[in-house]
Amino acid sequence: MKITDTVHIDAPTERVFEIFCDLDSAAANLSGITKLELLEGSAQLNLGTKWRETRMFAGKEATEEMWVTSYEQDSSYEVDAESRGTHYRSTYQFTPSHGGTRVDYRFTMTPLTFGARVMSVVGLLFLGVMKKALLQDLQQLKTACETATK
Template sequence: MQRVLSGVSKVEVLSDGSFGVGTRWRETRRMFGKDATEEMWVTVCEAPERYVVEAESHGTHYTSEWGLRADGPVTTTVRMTFTGTTSGGGVMGVLAKVLGGVGARAVSKAIAKDLEDVAAAVEGRAG
């Protein structure tokens, strides 16, 4: 598997077959100075225009949606949205509310870097 995302140190594919609904993997990246491994899975796959990946971690449900739109023979617009919804209960719910801004900034930076990495990889193939 070609390494594209510089923020991801390890990917372990957990499912067989081609990419689609049900594809699962564990992804490890460094967050807040520590390695964090999360299991993710594809819940929607409308190739080649859109796919949705979800994950659960520490009382929060995460959803990442990737949309691709062809803007010409060699140009594509990529749109990525990310949401995190906490269950709101218990210690983790309180921590999520207190530290939400810090976490949101860290996630925003990681997403921006991922998108830069994807753009560089794709533009490198075209050149």
Template sequence: MSGEGMTGTGAGGTSVVVERRVAASPGRVWEAITDLPGLPRVLTGVRKVEVLTPGGFAVGTRWRETRRMLGREATEEMTVTACEPPDRYVTVADSHGVHHVSELTLTPTGPGPPRAEPEPRQVGPEPAPAEPGPPSSA
């Protein structure tokens, strides 16, 4: 099985793609990557997770994730914007003026370990707030 991906566009446009082969069924991998309190045991670099919404993993689920990257620790608030169990989910985060979109896709690869592929997503400035439209005359 394979899966996991991110893309972003900003001033220079940044894209990151990561692929991992995992010797487990898509269902088992899905359980591991959506068990938010257990992420520090599963994902390298994740130090701590604070779940902010009640209920199961679904669109709207939010959490704070503290990671160590490039020798520094950073905490980001993640929100699930798409969820298609047990195949794919998308999260967004806005931090320091950058809008991050991450997509994790689980793809069975036939005999042998499944492959996890992140889909590239665009990362750029935080989206501008929507401007109010003209008054409607109904």
């Protein structure tokens, strides 16, 4: 399963990248996060940063461990997670555009086990809920970037 989106943010790429990578402010910037615990590395994302994130999803609390697997300052990063036999990857690409920043986002979910493949069919029922939550995150980060002190 894949979810993609693009958002234009009226803020410089360096500031947008910094806010997207700031784990210390993530819970304040993203209403879906109820708890975030840094496990390894810096709270300002970098290669190898690992954290545990708790969110409300479909009326239930869900906690996942995530880590940065690719990182290029002010340009892009990837975050991976594995849970219940499924590999998740979120990719963020930042490009200067029209006096602001274009953010391209891609989320992929890949079942790794037979059980996860079976459950992925059921997961299609939650595709709309998942897409709505991910796109809400992008919009809330856009707001945080555009209202941040210049």
